[in-house]
Amino acid sequence: MRGTYNGYASLQILPDLFFKTNLGLQTYNEKYEFYNPTSLSSGANPPGSPQALAAARATAQTIAQEDQLAEFTLNYNRDFARHNLNVLGGYSAQKTYSDLISVSARGFQNDRIPEITGKGAEASDFFMNSGTGKSTHTLLSYFGRAAYRFDDKYFLTATFRADGSSRFGPLNRWGYFPSVSAGWTISNEPFYQSTFGTNSSAKLRASWGLSGNNNIGNYSHEQVMASPGGVAFGSNTIATAIWSEGIKDQNLGWESTSQYNIGLDLGLFNNRLQVISNFYISRSYDLLFNQPISAVSGVSSMLTNLPDSKVENKGFDIQVDGSIVSTKDFTFSMGGNISVNRNKVLDMGGASTIFSRGAERSYLTHVTQEGYPIGMFYGFKVKGMVRESDLEKIAIDNANFDEATQSFPEGYVLQGPPRSMASSNPLKPGDLYFEDVNGDGVVNDEDKRVIGSPHPKFTYGLSVRMSYKNFDLNSAFNGVYGNQVLDGQDYYIFNMEGSGNQYAEVANRYQSEAQPGDGTIYRAARGGTQSNSTRLSTFYLQDGSFFRWTNLQIGYTLPKGIDYLGISNLRIYANIDNVLTLSDYKGYNPEVDYNNGSNLTPGVDYGKYPLVRAFSLGARVTF
């Protein structure tokens, strides 16, 4: 349930000077209930079994949120001759409050009361879920803006804001963010009009600005005691136990991004062709991230700003819209856009390489290091497949391997594929083997490298609109090119174990020397594949490029002048969402994000719920 309440007042102090107050309140309330019945089987245990009874659970949860805003501005606006000046200064205070109560009950013997009140008698049958509690964060801002315009040709704007956020530590709560921008409508110049006439327009824009990011959890700067737990002493006595949570950074502060932007907007052929283009280069500083720290701190990471760090994004977007045919009965227009972005970590401020775990099985999956984009895939590179002819060479290598030092003698030239520390079973024909990056004959953690990128080379979109007499057609397409996806599902449905349904490609696996398959898919085994084949390697990366026909709509509008039942306009239409996707990706949907937008671990799939294809018919009636 949502509520929005707003009040505002403005006062004219001088003819050109206004004072304005805006008070806002938004509320949100939610009730959530859940019951997992005893009549549901628990794992392999049938419904109603003791295990199913133990797994039955009811949860009740309420969320109340409140967002209060007070904003006060002074605005001065004045035209004199061909000049216009608009100056604004203001102050705002925002407070966001949330209250979550979540409790669960268990001990259900049957499903007659599917509520928390149906719980068992044990005290431990009723408990509070994690996350229960109140939380507040506040934001104070002072801001100013001066905009100057001359003759509708030259535009100049400068802004400055100071923001204080309760989410940061006492020492670095305030961030200061200036910006300047300038615009020049070239087409309003006499020389332009004398050269190109008046049926086109052109505007040049340039700007620089600093912006801040405080998108982190609340209270991240304060080390607190954890919710109490318990420990048993004597016979059957539970004593309350408490301990401190992880170390926090008292100096936590704003992450800021400095962005330069240059743009050119063109309107050609009486604005029938419009081109909007933007080039940008931005650098982010003091990145907010969970820094890996030594376990001697008590935990393994701490949210902090990466000092002196720089991450660069540069790229461009171009949007072209054209009205190609425009006659009385037939119109046809098309639009397209392309975005190219390049991301690179320029400086880690002396911090070491960051390894992140982005998959279900807590493998190291991503690496962030200087000179590379953020969150690159990290692992072994598959070099090839072991064949029967390699076995003899492997035996020679094994004979020369020094078990004590886990290395080959100095100067030894490897005969077969590199020896893998990741393989706990001897290599067999049909197993994958990895690249030995440092050439010591042994593949171990030192031979892991960047093996792929989750970042697309470019993204694009396309739209088509046409109409003929009373019929109309709209369609949209989009696509992504050049990124890779780490398909975690492969550990279940591409594992050659026969433990579940498999991709059709497993037919091309190595079966024997006579049937070696396509040379990339390893042999089938259960209880023997704990080897190279199941380590995180390029085997699990797939091309994530796709082209999708996102929407198609065909409509028919009833001719005007048929006045029936007071209907003034009637349009009927048929619509398809997600018409078609062209992609080599083997999973359900190449638009993946197992880690919900986490910067350091993008591009991982664990069977994201596939996009629905929706067919709909509709009518829009106007009376």
Added chain:
Amino acid sequence: MKFPYIKAAGLAVLLTLSACDDDFLEQYDPNAVSTAQYFKTEGDVLMAVNGVYQSLRSSNTIGEGSYLFTDERSDDAGRNDNQSNAGEPFQFNDFSLLPSNTYLKNHWVAMYGAISRCNTVLTNMEQVTFSNEATKAQYQAEVKFVRALLYFHLVRKWGDIPLVTRQLRTSDEVAANTFREKQEVVYGQIVADLKEVVASPLPDRQTGAGTGRVSKTAANALLGQVYLTMATTIDPASRSSNLQEAKAYLTAAYGMRPFGQLKELPYADVFDVAKEANNPEIIFQIVNRQGDVNYSSSIAATFQAKGETINSLKPGTGVGGRASLDLVKEYEEGDPRKEFSVKFAEDPAVKDWFITKFRDTSPAAGTNGYGGNDWVLMRFADVILMLAEVHMHLGEEAKAIEYLDMVRERAKMPTYAEAQKDPAYSSKFPTLKLAILHERRVELAFERHRWYDLLRFFSTDELVSFFHAKNQADYGTAQLANFSRKDRYFPIPFDEHKLNPEKMYQNDGY
């Protein structure tokens, strides 16, 4: 909506807000106490001391579920399943452990997490006023004991390790402490802490409501074990003085026993859920509450193999806690401890030995397997066998055999002299040293001693030959041939090493 009075109200709010900018931005978690503000009263300290004990329950520290890091590393247990969880647990008994193993990292982080709890209590309790100084000294002693115990586990598993003894508050402090300290220094700290505990006002023995807390018996026994380990694994120059210290503290611990002779105490009682709480043999245990979903023991049910009912009413689903055939063959003919500790599961899906030493088949534990088994960290049979070991090292054979026989006699086994006449025994355990190691193995099986015993009894080279001499078929799927000098220590977890490759240098062979 437009309210005429808003204007005035707005101005009022504006003024109020500007007057208290900083207050408005000062937001503290209403559901938690800041660590800096927490420690005020004796009661606060006690709860934080309890928090230290709580950390020991975890299967990632030294709780009942922590077998992966010790028994599965030894020749007593270890899994054949090289598939589950990406084969990472299998790396432990296969001796193919990679520095990036996530179980290893979790163990490391949890151990240091527990040490950090100790340091937080010790640092902050200084500012709290106690009505009775003895209470404060007791709390300090309890926490220092736990810290010493944790460091003792770490130093034996990893060798040189970071050593932190106070609360770290800033990332600069953390960075400054992220370096491996020489293991001699770590042992020095352990000894210093335990000496304080031995001299503290703690009771000699914890009984009744205190069961599960640290006692002076525990401190003496642990300090004796530390000296014994130092004598045999580091610093050969101080070997004899360390042995003397070990003898003194172990003898002191033995002197605090609440019984006359070990044979008065039936072996099975130590593991009997109904008799555990006040069992005179147990020195230090993690207490579990039967039938409780949160504070019960799950070890009996976890170890139960499919088709079996001996451990728990909860039906087993897999192979349970696998015991190696190598251990099963170690038992002497007719040793009742074998029957008690292991059983062969006939289910066609298992057909292997599993661990039965921990049982709770009572209805109170029920079909959910909420057992009441306390997790025994220290007991007198262990102390007695360590006394045998010390005397053996000191050349006092008769005394050593006397202690060894105490344990054998209680187990209804013939004396050492008697057993030696049996060629099956004397050929397998030709020296007193090997006889003591054997006795420890069968007496203390699955109590997480075996791996440390092997590290204490053998040099690294001896250990390599010891494992290579074993019969592969008795060991399981994991490859004994993988055992090499590197396996004396765990690797430093990969990302911990990468944080500072120079100061957090990797162990040899990884």
